[in-house]
């Protein structure tokens with residue numbers, strides 16, 4: 227198989243590289259790529275079947291990225307929660323550590339789309355400051371390596387970060403967030419996983435948004451990670467025209483389970499500048515969860531969350547399963563919409579149960 231470095235080098239990075247049959251106006255797109263990085267691996271390009279399909283939409287630039295809909299450059303106010311460059315410390319016991327500016331391909335809907343691909347905004351030379359911050363903050367027991375994509379670093383560079391953080395006694399678990407298994411599965415080499423397994427407990431959250439991304443090559447890469455004892459989770463972004471359909475989501479989650487990846491989060495799309503055309507309603511997200519829960523394996527049902535605009539953190543959203551709670555009983559709805567009563571005391575009068583229109 228081609229080396230990952232070679233596959234990565236052959237990526238499309240300029241408007242002129244976009245295939246003619248995509249029928250895109252080079253002049254329009256040039257402006258977009260001046261503002262937001264573009265990169266598409268030949269592998270991911272080969273999975274695109276038609277212009278405008280769900281994979282195409284995720285990576286091919288679109289003129290609408292420059293439209294102003296009142297959205298934000300930094301919708302989660304990550305910069306405000308950044309005590310030193312490259313660290314986002316928002317929760318009591320864990321932090322994000324941005325260690326790479328690069329990704330294997332650039333997602334058009336990325337929350338950090340103004341930053342990714344820019345080595346000034348995510349500066350590798352400042353990694354030491356981040357390590358020092360984690361060392362000095364004893365409350366941090368969980369470090370999430372992110373970026374950009376940490377797996378775009380060489381094995382040596384990544385190992386130097388992992389080993390420095392692993393040497394900090396109060397850090398209990400390490401996590402890596404990566405879209406490399408989706409965009410560039412070639413990167414998951416036996417050498418990489420042999421290195422990673424030295425730093426357990428190490429978790430990885432991967433990022434797949436559509437069932438067509440879970441290819442045999444991606445499954446092999448995920449299998450190597452799972453075989454190294456790395457528990458795998460998946461984060462999906464809910465995107466219009468990509469996966470805003472309960473059937474597509476269900477198939478995605480089922481295919482991930484076959485690859486030994488446990489669905490972790492579905493994110494409501496953040497309010498990021500230039501991504502208005504990807505946003506869906508929360509009602510749509512709740513409908514997707516309702517059509518997963520009960521209808522397929524519980525393992526296939528992730529948490530649906532909104533990352534609160536302005537930096538409030540992730541907030542879980544659930545369809546209404548509890549219809550009513552009183553001191554003596556709870557009225558519940560199951561996945562089919564049928565009602566049930568759970569008695570919290572043993573002296574709820576029969577009369578009262580019947581009044582809850584036909585529950586048992």
Ligand SMILES: *Cc1c(COP(=O)(O)O)cnc(C)c1O
Nearest residue numbers: 314315316317320321322370540
């Ligand atoms: C998502 C996120 C985390 C991790 O959240 P978990 O719910 O623990 O997976 C940590 N810090 C920041 C700033 C985040 O956005």
Ligand code: SF4
Nearest residue numbers: 329332333336374405
């Ligand atoms: S891989 Fe992640 S960080 Fe990189 S562009 Fe996509 S969403 Fe953003």
